[in-house]
Amino acid sequence: xxxxxxxxxxxxxxxxxxxxxxxxxxxxxxxxxxxxxxxxxxxxxxxxxxxxxxxxxxxxxxxxxxxxxxxxxxxxxxxxxxxxxxxxxxxxxxxxxxxxxxxxxxxxxxxxxxxxxxxxxxxxxxxxxxxxxxxxxxxxxxxxxxxxxxxxxxxxxxxxxxxxxxxxxxxxxxxxxxxxxxxxxxxxxxxxxxxxxxxxxxxxxxxxxxxxxxxxxxxxxxxxxxxxxxxxxxxxxxxxxxxxxxxxxxxxxxxxxxxxxxxxxxxxxxxxxxxxxxxxxxxxxxxxxxxxxxxxxxxxxxxxxxxxxxxxxxxxxxxxxxxxxxxxxxxxxxxxxxxxxxxxxxxxxxxxxxxxxxxxxxxxxxxxxxxxxxxxxxxxxxxxx
Amino acid sequence: xxxxxxxxxxxxxxxxxxxxxxxxxxxxxxxxxxxxxxxxxxxxxxxxxxxxxxxxxxxxxxxxxxxxxxxxxxxxxxxxxxxxxxxxxxxxxxxxxxxxxxxxxxxxxxxxxxxxxxxxxxxxxxxxxxxxxxxxxxxxxxxxxxxxxxxxxxxxxxxxxxxxxxxxxxxxxxxxxxxxxxxxxxxxxxxxxxxxxxxxxxxxxxxxxxxxxxxxxxxxxxxxxxxxxxxxxxxxxxxxxxxxxxxxxxxxxxxxxxxxxxxxxxxxxxxxxxxxxxxxxxxxxxxxxxxxxxxxxxxxxxxxxxxxxxxxxxxxxxxxxxxxxxxxxxxxxxxxxxxxxxxxxxxxxxxxxxxxxxxxxxxxxxxxxxxxxxxxxxxxxxxxxxxxxxxxxxxxxxxxxxxxxxxxxxxxxxxxxxxxxxxxx
Numbered sequence: 189x190x191x192x193x194x195x196x197x198x199x200x201x202x203x204x205x206x207x208x209x210x211x212x213x214x215x216x217x218x219x220x221x222x223x224x225x226x227x228x229x230x231x232x233x234x235x236x237x238x239x240x241x242x243x244x245x246x247x248x249x250x251x252x253x254x255x256x257x258x259x260x261x262x263x264x265x266x267x268x269x270x271x272x273x274x275x276x277x278x279x280x281x282x283x284x285x286x287x288x289x290x291x292x293x294x295x296x297x298x299x300x301x302x303x304x305x306x307x308x309x310x311x312x313x314x315x316x317x318x319x320x321x322x323x324x325x326x327x328x329x330x331x332x333x334x335x336x337x338x339x340x341x342x343x344x345x346x347x348x349x350x351x352x353x354x355x356x357x358x359x360x361x362x363x364x365x366x367x368x369x370x371x372x373x374x375x376x377x378x379x380x381x382x383x384x385x386x387x388x389x390x391x392x393x394x395x396x397x398x399x400x401x402x403x404x405x406x407x408x409x410x411x412x413x414x415x416x417x418x419x420x421x422x423x424x425x426x427x428x429x430x431x432x433x434x435x436x437x438x439x440x441x442x443x444x445x446x447x448x449x450x451x452x453x454x455x456x457x458x459x460x461x462x463x464x465x466x467x468x469x470x471x472x473x474x475x476x477x478x479x480x481x482x483x484x485x486x487x488x489x490x491x492x493x494x495x496x497x498x499x500x501x502x503x504x505x506x507x508x509x510x511x512x513x514x515x516x517x518x519x520x521x522x523x524x525x526x527x528x529x530x531x532x533x534x535x536x537x538x539x540x541x542x543x544x545x546x547x548x549x550x551x552x553x554x555x556x557x558x559x560x561x562x563x564x565x566x567x568x569x570x571x572x573x
Numbered sequence: 574x575x576x577x578x579x580x581x582x583x584x585x586x587x588x589x590x591x592x593x594x595x596x597x598x599x600x601x602x603x604x605x606x607x608x609x610x611x612x613x614x615x616x617x618x619x620x621x622x623x624x625x626x627x628x629x630x631x632x633x634x635x636x637x638x639x640x641x642x643x644x645x646x647x648x649x650x651x652x653x654x655x656x657x658x659x660x661x662x663x664x665x666x667x668x669x670x671x672x673x674x675x676x677x678x679x680x681x682x683x684x685x686x687x688x689x690x691x692x693x694x695x696x697x698x699x700x701x702x703x704x705x706x707x708x709x710x711x712x713x714x715x716x717x718x719x720x721x722x723x724x725x726x727x728x729x730x731x732x733x734x735x736x737x738x739x740x741x742x743x744x745x746x747x748x749x750x751x752x753x754x755x756x757x758x759x760x761x762x763x764x765x766x767x768x769x770x771x772x773x774x775x776x777x778x779x780x781x782x783x784x785x786x787x788x789x790x791x792x793x794x795x796x797x798x799x800x801x802x803x804x805x806x807x808x809x810x811x812x813x814x815x816x817x818x819x820x821x822x823x824x825x826x827x828x829x830x831x832x833x834x835x836x837x838x839x840x841x842x843x844x845x846x847x848x849x850x851x852x853x854x855x856x857x858x859x860x861x862x863x864x865x866x867x868x869x870x871x872x873x874x875x876x877x878x879x880x881x882x883x884x885x886x887x888x889x890x891x892x893x894x895x896x897x898x899x900x901x902x903x904x905x906x907x908x909x910x911x912x913x914x915x916x917x918x919x920x921x922x923x924x925x926x927x928x929x930x931x932x933x934x935x936x937x938x939x940x941x942x943x944x945x946x947x948x949x950x951x952x953x954x955x956x957x958x959x960x961x962x963x964x965x966x967x968x969x970x971x972x973x974x975x976x977x978x979x980x981x982x983x984x985x986x987x988x989x990x991x992x993x994x995x996x997x998x
Contacts, residue, residue, distance in 0.1 A: 208620060208623075208624075209624070211620055212620040212621050212623070212624040215620065215621040216621065216624075310625065312625050312626060312628055312629040312864065312868065313626065313629050313864065313867050313868050313871060313909075313912065314868075314871055315622060315868050315869065315870075315871035315872030315873075315876075318621065346632070346821060348819045349811060349815070349819040349821060349822075350811075350815030350816065350819055352816070358815075360746075360815060363746075411916070411920060484876070484877070484880055484912070484913065484916050484917055485877045485880050485881055485917065486874075486877050487577065487874035487877045487878065488576075488577070488614065488872070488873055488874030489871070489872055489874075501877045501878070501880075501881045504881055504885075505881060505884065508884065508885065510884055510917070510920060510921060
């Protein structure tokens with residue numbers, strides 16, 4: 189009798205756990221589905237990243253590459269967002285490019301969800317939003333995911349207690365989780381862990397498609413030193429790389445937008461701008477904007493925090509001299525960050541073309557920074573079925 | 574009153590009410606506190622966040638479970654009894670040295686794993702019977718084990734709170750050994766001597782021999798210690814030669830346990846494994862509850878509110894708060910203290926000028942580690958008390974003086990961090 193009571197008690201606890209676990213699981217599973225993209229008549233083709241690394245085929249990390257070929261001979265520009273899925277502006281800027289871009293010279297490869305696995309989960313303890321909604325001008329609503337900066341441990345686990353990637357970066361201590369960080373594992377490994385395969389595919393894409401210029405779009409919390417800043421590898425395209433980046437900075441300054449250009453750190457092993465720049469022909473750049481929903485000071489997590497970008501805690505901290513980055517009461521809305529990314533890309537293409545007219549690259553369809561801000565996300569993004 | 578403050582107060586109130594008045598387990602009380610906080614913050618019952626929070630410490634949960642199995646094997650095979658006899662018969666003439674060596678033994682697993690719980694459960698459980706046998710009262714023994722485990726957790730090479738703080742400000746985890754040894758070793762020595770020396774000055778070895786099992790060591794010989802040896806070798810090799818294939822701490826404990834099944838007395842493995850898991854589940858539950866609690870704290874904005882409020886203080890109050898809130902937050906989680914409070918505290922203290930960033934980071938992490946003595950969770954104190962067969966309050970009372978000494982030492986090192994820069998060379 190006692191044995192049966194024990195069994196019933198345990199069965200009841202298990203059933204109760206399932207009652208809570210099943211709806212929670214459905215919440216997590218909902219993140220597995222990728223957002224739709226609006227059609228763009230200028231799109232040449234959609235490829236999968238696995239075309240550049242066979243091992244990615246059929247895995248949750250395989251992701252779409254949107255190819256725009258102007259038909260006019262020129263250079264090739266690779267643009268990706270979603271390296272870190274919680275850095276929303278990069279992903280959304282790439283989506284906006286895919287939906288609006290009309291290339292006029294050269295080719296463009298655009299990847300909105302580079303770490304696709306990272307978009308399927310959020311970060312424990314950070315209380316992150318999993319989705320946020322954007323209301324479009326036609327009244328429809330589009331929903332986008334906010335993921336985690338690392339590959340989902342369901343897809344790549346456990347983290348090894350020691351790992352040395354192809355860059356020579358040694359992952360030990362708490363950095364062991366960085367084995368799931370795309371921007372620590374370049375230039376990747378064809379036979380390595382899933383994250384390394386993503387890096388390897390990008391490396392191969394750059395080599396095989398003879399990519400001339402690459403932009404990796406990121407965001408950071410206000411504690412971070414390099415915000416509104418572009419990192420440039422000094423090796424590839426030497427000596428013109430920094431002058432191209434500085435030209436972009438100057439162009440943006442004329443638009444009343446700050447965008448510093450800095451050399452990439454010599455010891456930034458495994459990061460895209462260092463490792464890909466050192467090992468390929470492409471001029472490597474990485475851009476950062478300020479994201480108010482990142483960092484330890486942020487307040488309640490809401491759609492408004494992500495879209496309006498108002499974070500009074502950081503504004504207060506800035507007034508007290510605690511942040512490096514200037515944060516005002518008005519916040520830093522997502523549309524401004526998206527527009528800043530796209531404007532930076534546009535000017536980089538322009539400056540690159542000035543230096544290398546034989547590898548010209550240009551596009552239109554999005555307008556200036558101020559046009560985009562005026563349109564808002566609701567006007568910049570297109571309705572989808 | 575800010576809504577974030579209201580959420581925080583509601584969470585703490587519900588947690589304390591459930592734990593102290595309704596006598597519910599800490600883990601369940603934390604879940605109730607988290608739900609109350611989420612409801613107050615307008616988040617409903619956020620199942621996704623609650624589940625996500627509980628999985629934060631999954632790796633630690635696996636390590637603790639495996640470590641408990643290892644301890645059961647060591648106890649049941651007779652290795653523990655044999656080790657006790659060996660230590661006492663060799664070092665009884667120099668009790669101070671014996672105590673310091675035993676303290677270093679307690680610290681060792683904490684240094685390797687970065688977890689005070691692992692230290693208490695492994696070396697702590699081995700050393701505690703020896704300490705009691707040489708005449709140290711149970712409460713003092715529990716306090717020595719708890720303090721040793723915390724010093725081990727804070728000592729290099731692996732100090733997880735330091736790693737968390739350093740990671741938060743993009744500081745490489747390099748040159749931390751000097752400051753961490755500088756604070757932990759003296760504090761450990763002072764703690765063990767205060768708690769134990771007066772009880773074991775005149776040891777009567779003949780009387781002790783009557784209490785020791787000297788036969789089991791003779792019967793099985795050296796092979797009795799093989800699981801401990803395998804554990805030490807695998808832990809050390811995995812850290813010193815990291816390029817070798819990595820087994821992971823949990824698997825190392827399991828391999829060592831498997832070895833122990835064939836080196837000493839035979840016992841019912843299934844039954845003992847079940848018993849060990851039953852004693853472990855409350856602590857595992859606490860870890861999961863802590864994860865859920867912090868997740869909701871962040872979700873409703875209370876975490877950001879706490880940090881901004883603390884950072885608005887003047888320099889003097891900042892040091893006072895670092896010494897109180899950082900260990901105090903350990904009542905919820907010492908890792909949580911590092912990730913929530915450590916990073917902003919470090920950034921602000923650096924701006925006061927003349928400080929050394931690595932020394933400051935080490936001392937802040939040291940204060941976080943002390944949080945493992947904070948009730949009601951008091952991970953280190955809780956398990957140490959279980960090992961000596963007491964409730965944790967008498968053990969924690971004995972920890973007060975060494976705890977305060979450590980706190981003052983940490984504060985002094987923080988204030989004079991600039992002068993301690995040589996430790997980072």
